[in-house]
Amino acid sequence: MPSKPTPITMDAVYAAPGYLFRRMQQIAVALFVEECRAFDLTPVQYAALVAIHTHPGIDATRLSAVIAFDRSTLGSVIERLETKKLIDRKPSPExxxxxxxxxxxxxxxxxxxxxxxxxxxxxxxLQPLKPADRKVLLALLTQLVDLNNESSRVPLRAEDALEHMGRTG
Amino acid sequence: MPSKPTPITMDAVYAAPGYLFRRMQQIAVALFVEECRAFDLTPVQYAALVAIHTHPGIDATRLSAVIAFDRSTLGSVIERLETKKLIDRKPSPExxxxxxxxxxxxxxxxxxxxxxxxxxxxxxxLQPLKPADRKVLLALLTQLVDLNNESSRVPLRAEDALEHMGRTG
DNA sequence: ATTTGATTGACAGTATACTGACAATATGAC
DNA sequence: GTCATATTGTCAGTATACTGTCAATCAAAT
Incomplete structure (x- = not known):
């Protein structure tokens, strides 16, 4: 027999994981920007700086794999970091x-x-949750992101993305 | 005594809730777009349609409160829905x-x-998680979004946002 | 060596997000 | 009724995100 049609209600939207992830991401960005206002850095710019710090001499394509950000988007991010004189871009000799x-x-x-x-x-x-719940949420979220890695447009390729980089860096 | 400085590593980034929420949101959008490709609707456009369906005659400001989307952003979303002839915009007589x-x-x-x-x-x-874990994650995420509501730029104001709407709609 | 195919960074186009400003309009105080 | 204030939709400006394309370049096959 045919399954009954899903009722179209706001409660269905509010309970949908996709909606909750979107909301939570917006909240996360708002809190980051608020705390880091003095530094004028966005979450994306921060993550890029960390990756360049831990992988000096990385190129844009590998950077995008290491932080799982879109390669096109990263172009403008890098440009902004360069304008702020937080990074240098040097042509590869090879x-x-x-x-x-x-x-x-x-x-x-x-x-x-x-x-x-x-x-x-x-x-x-995570502050609003009880400490035990924070750990549970973080563990499940880590699992979920990892298991869904291939479903994202830009799957994370952490260290193995650097296998083919020069050994000099 | 001073607390020790946080080490700057990619693992710290990968384990940060903000990073995980961003990744998961991107995965969620990718899956939504993939499943709904035939309809050419984004998650945001979908949520707006549902809200207009359940609140016919709502205005843009109240719509933004009901789905917790930025008012400025919503302007262009509405415009796109209107261009696609999925919604009508009529001037209020009042x-x-x-x-x-x-x-x-x-x-x-x-x-x-x-x-x-x-x-x-x-x-x-949520498929990659065990069924029991899906429930736990969803419950904690729902709690967290609710408890952090005021931290977001556009807090959700569900039904009470409509209190001052005309009784005719 | 030349051709084929892949990679790199760049760009154009679309779609959220957020900030701050603005004119038109509405509301409240007086 | 008038003035101070608030609200509505809109717009300009910035910053992710993703799609698709492109020239330059490299690598691999022959």
Whole structure:
């Protein structure tokens, strides 16, 4: 027999995981921006800086794999970081297509200084839950993101994305 | 004594709730778009259609409160829905500033037809988890979004947002 | 060596998001 | 009735996201 049609109600929207993830993401960004206002860095820019810090001399394509951000989007992010003089872009001697990314002194400094604020924002996101529940949510969310990795447009390719990079960096 | 500085590693980024929420939101959108490709509707457009369906004659400001979307953003969303002839915008007889929103026949039809695909996408998002874990995650996420409501730029104001609407709609 | 195919960074186009501002309009105080 | 204030929709500006395309370049096959 045919299954009954889903009722069209706002409650169905409010209870949909997709809606909840969207809301939570917006809340997360709002808290991050609020805590880090003094540094004028967005969550994306912050993640890019961390990745360049831990992988000096990475190129844009590999950076996009390491933080799972869209390659096209990353272009403008990198441009903004360069304008703010937080990173340097140097042409690769081995591959004329590639531009290698490095933190400037200012970039390394802002990254060091922003950490406590970033921490505060991350704590605030889960603060309303009981400590035990925070752990459960975080564990399940980590699992879910990992298991859904291939469903995203830009799957995360953490360290293995760097296998083919030069050994000099 | 001073607390030790947070180490700057990618693992810290990968484990940060804000990063996980961003990833999961991107995955959720990708799955929604994939399942609903035939209807050419985004998650945001879908939510707006549902809200207009359940609140015919709502105006843009109240719509933004009911689905917790930014008022500025909603302007272009409404415009796109109008271009697709899924909604009508009629001036309010009571308030010359206000434009009231209604589903067209095509809008009501697409909403009815898209429901199974939306359902499928929502199921797929949590599919990788064990059934019991899905419930736990959804419950905690619902709680967290609710408790963080005031931290978002556009807090959700569900039904009470409609208290001051005309009784005619 | 030349051709084929893949990769890199860039760009154009669309769609959320948020900030801050604005004119038109409505509401309340007086 | 008038003035101060608030609200509505709109717009400009910035920042992700994703799609698709492109020239330059590289790598691999022959």
């Amino acid at each position: 591959d004329k297509r590639v531009k290698l990314l490095y933190l400037t002194r200012a970039g390394a400094a802002i990254l060091r200084d922003i950490m406590p604020s970033v921490e505060k924002a991350q704590v605030r996101m | 308030d010359k500033r206000v434009k009231l929103l209604y589903l067209t026949r095509a809008g009501a039809a697409i909403l009815r037809d898209i429901m199974p695909s939306v359902e499928k996408a929502q199921v797929r998002m």
